[in-house]
Amino acid sequence: MVFKIIKNSHKFYLIGVITFCVFQNHCVYAAKEPLIRVLISKNKNLRIRSDGSIPLIIKGKGFSNKKIKGLTLKNSSNKTIIFFDKDKQKIYDLKNKAKIEVKSSDRRGIWVGQKRYSGKLNLLIVDSEILVINILGIEKYLSCVVGSEMPAKWPLEALKAQAIASRTYALKQRGNSIYDIDSTNKNQVYNGLESKTPRTTRAVNNTRTLVLTHKNKLINALFHSSSGGMTENSQDVWKNKYPYLSSVKDFDRTNPKLRWEKRFSNEQLQKLFPRIGGIKQIEILNITNTGRVKNVKIYGNYGSDQISGVDIRKRMDLKSTLVRFKFIEDNIIESDKDNFKILSTNKIEDEPLTHIVKAGDNLIDIAYKYNVNVNEIVDLNSIKNPSLININQKLLIPRNSSSKLSHLEKILVVSGNGSGHGVGMSQWGAKNMAIRGEKAERILKHFYRGVKIKPFSKYFL
Numbered sequence: 001m002v003f004k005i006i007k008n009s010h011k012f013y014l015i016g017v018i019t020f021c022v023f024q025n026h027c028v029y030a031a032k033e034p035l036i037r038v039l040i041s042k043n044k045n046l047r048i049r050s051d052g053s054i055p056l057i058i059k060g061k062g063f064s065n066k067k068i069k070g071l072t073l074k075n076s077s078n079k080t081i082i083f084f085d086k087d088k089q090k091i092y093d094l095k096n097k098a099k100i101e102v103k104s105s106d107r108r109g110i111w112v113g114q115k116r117y118s119g120k121l122n123l124l125i126v127d128s129e130i131l132v133i134n135i136l137g138i139e140k141y142l143s144c145v146v147g148s149e150m151p152a153k154w155p156l157e158a159l160k161a162q163a164i165a166s167r168t169y170a171l172k173q174r175g176n177s178i179y180d181i182d183s184t185n186k187n188q189v190y191n192g193l194e195s196k197t198p199r200t201t202r203a204v205n206n207t208r209t210l211v212l213t214h215k216n217k218l219i220n221a222l223f224h225s226s227s228g229g230m231t232e233n234s235q236d237v238w239k240n241k242y243p244y245l246s247s248v249k250d251f252d253r254t255n256p257k258l259r260w261e262k263r264f265s266n267e268q269l270q271k272l273f274p275r276i277g278g279i280k281q282i283e284i285l286n287i288t289n290t291g292r293v294k295n296v297k298i299y300g301n302y303g304s305d306q307i308s309g310v311d312i313r314k315r316m317d318l319k320s321t322l323v324r325f326k327f328i329e330d331n332i333i334e335s336d337k338d339n340f341k342i343l344s345t346n347k348i349e350d351e352p353l354t355h356i357v358k359a360g361d362n363l364i365d366i367a368y369k370y371n372v373n374v375n376e377i378v379d380l381n382s383i384k385n386p387s388l389i390n391i392n393q394k395l396l397i398p399r400n401s402s403s404k405l406s407h408l409e410k411i412l413v414v415s416g417n418g419s420g421h422g423v424g425m426s427q428w429g430a431k432n433m434a435i436r437g438e439k440a441e442r443i444l445k446h447f448y449r450g451v452k453i454k455p456f457s458k459y460f461l
Contacts, residue, residue, distance in 0.1 A: 159202075282325040
């Protein structure tokens with residue numbers, strides 16, 4: 001009996017030690033939980049207020065723990081001013097580089113415009129713009145990020161995969177001078193407390209501290225909505241090659257927006273590509289192994305240009321680079337106030353208008369102003385080089401433009417698959433893997449090859 005008691009006590013002692021160690025590590029992380037600085041607004045006018053009766057506390061040059069209900073910042077004539085709700089007549093000037101701290105003890109957060117945020121805010125005036133930087137613990141931040149990046153009703157394992165990827169991505173960005181990360185899809189979407197739900201909080205808590213590493217360093221945990229069947233190699237989209245960001249099969253076929261189409265009129269193309277006078281023809285020069293466009297050559301009225309798939313996606317606001325281009329003929333009727341008009345036969349009315357070229361004018365804008373075709377101005381004025389017009393030059397503008405007649409016009413149709421850059425984890429793919437019963441770890445190791453999942457350590461940076 002004595003031996004059993006000692007043995008049982010010994011077991012109890014070991015369990016106690018293990019429990020103590022785990023608890024101690026958790027406390028250490030909690031005490032030193034990494035903070036993240038998120039740029040949530042960049043504007044010239046701003047309204048900040050408390051959620052209820054608990055006041056905001058602001059601190060800065062000229063303000064020492066002042067308690068307020070709300071404040072307004074405005075910029076006009078390169079001058080930024082601030083005033084408070086209770087005394088709107090008293091206006092304070094803010095100089096460039098001025099910094100104000102706003103915080104609250106209210107768990108409901110602080111309203112910035114139409115969104116609420118926990119943590120504290122730093123307001124910084126930079127070249128007449130007001131930057132709002134939300135500073136909070138990484139885990140609180142992630143509870144909102146997961147709900148901003150994925151629908152909270154999606155499977156929990158997909159939400160957990162998103163939490164680990166987003167934690168890794170955010171911690172990898174830390175260290176910039178003013179803020180660490182943007183709140184838009186430029187980095188990852190963060191919509192504040194409105195996106196926090198019990199399910200997103202659960203996903204974050206269940207993966208607390210966990211990050212993705214490769215050779216004991218945080219990976220660049222990129223993710224996107226849907227790849228269109230196969231994710232992409234990082235080096236085929238950008239210059240950097242990461243071994244863990246290689247092309248793998250996606251499971252995004254149930255995405256209802258997998259296939260899409262976008263159309264561009266001649267007028268739209270002229271505005272998007274003014275230097276070469278729009279697009280008359282597109283030649284795909286090369287594609288990746290997954291079919292994404294790497295480079296194209298575009299031909300316009302005034303010449304040609306070569307542009308990357310990434311750049312043309314940005315310029316034309318396309319969902320992805322997994323696209324193909326086709327010109328089709330479309331019946332267009334152009335007329336004043338959408339009413340077809342018979343061309344006048346009156347000689348005076350047929351005489352062209354005169355336009356005096358001003359600084360900043362170009363033929364596309366001039367043609368748009370008078371609702372005529374660029375080529376008509378070129379032909380009427382015998383212009384040899386349409387990209388060169390002189391200030392004070394007189395241009396004849398056709399009064400009765402033939403472009404106002406019903407005619408067939410070629411429009412550009414862009415057909416595409418997927419949404420996003422296609423590198424790293426596909427969110428729709430993660431959802432469908434989770435529906436099939438895959439756990440977050442399996443999902444992540446499918447999309448990020450050769451990685452390990454570990455509790456965060458500063459040595460991973």
